[in-house]
Amino acid sequence: MLGLDPDPAALWFEAAGSGSSASAREVAQLTADAVERHCRLAIEAAGPFCVAVKLQFACFERLGGPGIDAAYAVADAAREAGLLVIADAKRGDVPVSAKAYAQAFLGSTPGPFGDVPGFGADALTVNPLLGRDALEPFTAAAAAAGAGLFVLVRTSNPGAADLQDLPAPDRPLHERIAELVASLGAGDDSACGLSMVGAVTGATRPEMLDRLRELMPRAVFLLPGVGAQGGRVEELAAAFRPHPAAGLVTASRSIVSAYKERGGDPARAAAEAAEELRAAAWSLV
Amino acid sequence: MLGLDPDPAALWFEAAGSGSSASAREVAQLTADAVERHCRLAIEAAGPFCVAVKLQFACFERLGGPGIDAAYAVADAAREAGLLVIADAKRGDVPVSAKAYAQAFLGSTPGPFGDVPGFGADALTVNPLLGRDALEPFTAAAAAAGAGLFVLVRTSNPGAADLQDLPAPDRPLHERIAELVASLGAGDDSACGLSMVGAVTGATRPEMLDRLRELMPRAVFLLPGVGAQGGRVEELAAAFRPHPAAGLVTASRSIVSAYKERGGDPARAAAEAAEELRAAAWSLV
Numbered sequence: 001m002l003g004l005d006p007d008p009a010a011l012w013f014e015a016a017g018s019g020s021s022a023s024a025r026e027v028a029q030l031t032a033d034a035v036e037r038h039c040r041l042a043i044e045a046a047g048p049f050c051v052a053v054k055l056q057f058a059c060f061e062r063l064g065g066p067g068i069d070a071a072y073a074v075a076d077a078a079r080e081a082g083l084l085v086i087a088d089a090k091r092g093d094v095p096v097s098a099k100a101y102a103q104a105f106l107g108s109t110p111g112p113f114g115d116v117p118g119f120g121a122d123a124l125t126v127n128p129l130l131g132r133d134a135l136e137p138f139t140a141a142a143a144a145a146g147a148g149l150f151v152l153v154r155t156s157n158p159g160a161a162d163l164q165d166l167p168a169p170d171r172p173l174h175e176r177i178a179e180l181v182a183s184l185g186a187g188d189d190s191a192c193g194l195s196m197v198g199a200v201t202g203a204t205r206p207e208m209l210d211r212l213r214e215l216m217p218r219a220v221f222l223l224p225g226v227g228a229q230g231g232r233v234e235e236l237a238a239a240f241r242p243h244p245a246a247g248l249v250t251a252s253r254s255i256v257s258a259y260k261e262r263g264g265d266p267a268r269a270a271a272e273a274a275e276e277l278r279a280a281a282w283s284l285v
Numbered sequence: 286m287l288g289l290d291p292d293p294a295a296l297w298f299e300a301a302g303s304g305s306s307a308s309a310r311e312v313a314q315l316t317a318d319a320v321e322r323h324c325r326l327a328i329e330a331a332g333p334f335c336v337a338v339k340l341q342f343a344c345f346e347r348l349g350g351p352g353i354d355a356a357y358a359v360a361d362a363a364r365e366a367g368l369l370v371i372a373d374a375k376r377g378d379v380p381v382s383a384k385a386y387a388q389a390f391l392g393s394t395p396g397p398f399g400d401v402p403g404f405g406a407d408a409l410t411v412n413p414l415l416g417r418d419a420l421e422p423f424t425a426a427a428a429a430a431g432a433g434l435f436v437l438v439r440t441s442n443p444g445a446a447d448l449q450d451l452p453a454p455d456r457p458l459h460e461r462i463a464e465l466v467a468s469l470g471a472g473d474d475s476a477c478g479l480s481m482v483g484a485v486t487g488a489t490r491p492e493m494l495d496r497l498r499e500l501m502p503r504a505v506f507l508l509p510g511v512g513a514q515g516g517r518v519e520e521l522a523a524a525f526r527p528h529p530a531a532g533l534v535t536a537s538r539s540i541v542s543a544y545k546e547r548g549g550d551p552a553r554a555a556a557e558a559a560e561e562l563r564a565a566a567w568s569l570v
Contacts, residue, residue, distance in 0.1 A: 005382065008396030090376075099342070155414075155415050164464070
């Protein structure tokens, strides 16, 4: 899966810096336009070797309203290229606000001028700290939209251990969250046996995947942390055990910035890196 | 504090529904304009009795790019009215993405056309599940901006108990998070003795506040859940113990929708409800 976390200071092309007399809003618009073009090029280059794009919402949100417009446009471009769209937004809030986030990413919002369509994600990453009642608006919206969720179970950063690995009290907190994920997805059934409630399980601690797979036999695992963060695809077999589609390996910098190590054209380097990653993942199933 | 979580289906005025032939983008723009006007009216009515506004980002985000533009405009209006602006966005991600969220809400983003200014929040709510390294980009950005953070410690929804109250292993997880908050804020010092790293501590379980105050003696407590969720201001004295500014009572529906119970003009009802809440909070210090 192609991760898009665009950095306007590291685009694939030279953007003309004519913003010195522009207003703050104009600078945001110019930057968002450039970010959108960068993402379109990355989709064109690496898309054919991927099943989905994952938009890191932080990178779009930092460009204000124009940045969110760009995220919507990039999602349209990905869908036109036949790719699924995953909103990596890690949202979570009390139930009434979780419902509003679900409208933003998976549904629509009724108002006096008609329904305002949301982002239309095929899947959304969500944060479980607020508990089951705060996740239920997301599962309801996902079910209505035929979309999926990825609940943060064990993230890929070193600090994940601070809370997620605490014994709580007899097993790590992330195993408790895994049980919650399995129970939230218990009702739904698909032809392939996988659930619409998946899990973010970082690729940086592969030794945890066996146990997590045991606790969540039907969840799709979203596996960030391959490449730049040190995770290795070869160690992720447990994720793919129930089904070839039960693991989604996501790589952002190691595809989009591949030209920095490989040299040459950014698009060609990205295509090569994506193709190698795909081959490595498929060799596991 | 005035909570703004605008529902386009429940505005203070009749919005003309001429959107039947409009495109999705036009419907979003019309709706966002109406939401912005609603929020400006609420600030005008209840602002004089408040110290800050709290924008529930989910409610703006569900209107796409125009919704985020509206959030920026509402923040400007609040600042012009002399109010602090709290972004209630509950963001949290791995360090590299947390840095991008910090740019979005507390800083700015460098790019080829110059710096793109962010939302400019005076404080931001953040989710601690990803651990200390994922919070540090927020504390760094807040320190640079002279802004504050509110870390979710114990939220106000019933499901909060599912994970936040688990014994982990010898004390509840929320007490562990409280210790993390105290340690993150240990370095900074203000004239009044309060830290820039505060805590979201729901008003719905006031019996927890004594212990949380003990663990976080210098943190400002953001206290949601008063009113519609059942919390009572009279029970929140522990929050205010170190300083009159050490507790921030936030109310959204019980101010903005006060006219539904009190009758009459929405603006007058909101002003009355805000004034009563202020009096109740001040009577504690």
